[in-house]
Amino acid sequence: MKNGCDRPVYKLGILGSSNIAVPAILEPARFVEKVQITAIAxxxxxxAAKLAEAYQIPYVTGSLEELLELGDLDGVYIALSNELHTEWAIRALNAGKHVLVEKPMCLHAQEAERLRLVKDSSAAPKLAEGLMIAYHPWQQALKSIVGSGQFGPLHRIRTRISVPAKDRYAGNYRSVKAKGGGAFTDLGCYWLQFLQTLVGLQPSEIKAQSAFDGPDGCDWTFQAALQYKNGLEAECLTSFELPFRASHTLYFGQTVLTVPDFFRPVKGFYKIKIRHDLPDNRSTLCEFEPMNYYVNQLNAFAEIMSGQRAEMLEATWERLNIQSLIMAEAQQHRVYL
Incomplete structure (x- = not known):
């Protein structure tokens, strides 16, 4: 389908009506002319009917299978529980639909291999993981700063991503091990994607630990560290217990840079800043115009469907592999309190 400006408009359906569907696809679609949400299951x-009424979605069904059979859908967004992501991504791809699947795309290596086999077919539609921070320019800007050497070598990165759960994750997938529960599976992917963009994911050593004392034996606080051959150390703390924080701190030879509150653009159109964090220099190095991560992501998915942007699946498989290695390391070095 094309609009009046002769640009392609992609018709998308939504599989699932979880809470993430509203901020991740329904609200952003108001700002992305290249897509139309035309079905929900x-x-x-x-x-599904409540969302269809609120967002004027013309087709609503209680059958996920029925939605995939619609002939005029170009793609789908998968907002199902974590353990269903791979299964329904495969079904959608086999049905000829492009797929944007909410993170995590897969829970383990076996699922990733199943998706690989489907995607090895040259006729397979496009596939993308909904890791929304990947579609904002601040990461590439920071990569350019590191590459320029203007502040000397980068020797340490400290990341903290903590989102206090209290009781709101009771019965939620985050509290169920088989559904990818735990702080690191839910939050650590943002750290790994950031490192992958900035310095790559080829560490020489991995360290990780957790007490795994959350519901169902999930990790409620998790510490991980990667050591690189050039001496760089990258550390991360993810938690469902500590006060809210989402920040990266980078230690260079001549300065310290921070990216404070990097989650903020999930809530609307907000600025991101890269700042100096020295006692005598708290100035802003870079400031980006207000953006919404999910609007950026939906625009990027439209470009992926059209072939203007690469799928970057090898990066996804690499992240999943490193995440599995980190989890295995933590299991071996479980902290008993």
Whole structure:
């Protein structure tokens, strides 16, 4: 389908009516002319019907299979529970639909291999993981700063991503091990994607630990560190217990840079800043115009569907592999309190 300006408009359907569907696809679609949300499916039909009414979605069904059979859909967004992501991504690809699947795309290596086999077919539609921070220019700007050497060598990166859960994750997938529960699976992917962009994911040593004392034996606080051959150390703390924080701190030979509150653009159109963090220099080095991560992501998905942007699946497989190695390391070095 094309709009009046002769630009392609992609019709998308939504599989699932979880809370993430509103900020990740329904609200952003208001700002992305290249896509139209034309169908939604959920096993509990009333949930899908409420969203369809609120967002004027013309087709609603209680059958996920039925949605995939629609002939005029170009792609789907998968907002199902974590353990269903791979299964329904494969079904959608086999049905000829492009797929944007909410992170994590896969929970383990076996699922990743199943997706690889489908994507090895040259006729397979496009596939992308909904890791929304990857589609903002601040990461590439920071990579350019590191590469320029203007502040000397980068020797340490410290990241903290903590989102206090209290009781709101009770019964949620984050509290169920088999559904990818735990702080690191939910939050550590943002750290790994950031490192992958900035310095790569080829560490010479991996360290990780957790008490795994959350519900169902999930990790409620998790510490990980990667050591690189050039001496760079990258550390991360993810937690569902500590006060909210989402920040990166980079230690160079001549300065310290921070990216404070880098999650903020998930809530709307907000600025991101890269700042100096020295006692005598708290100035802003870079400031980006207000953006919304999910609007950026939906625009990027439209470009992926059209072939203007690469899928970057090898990067996804690499992240999943490193994440599995980190989790295995933490299991071997479980902290008993």
């Amino acid at each position: 959920n096993r509990t039909l009333v949930k």
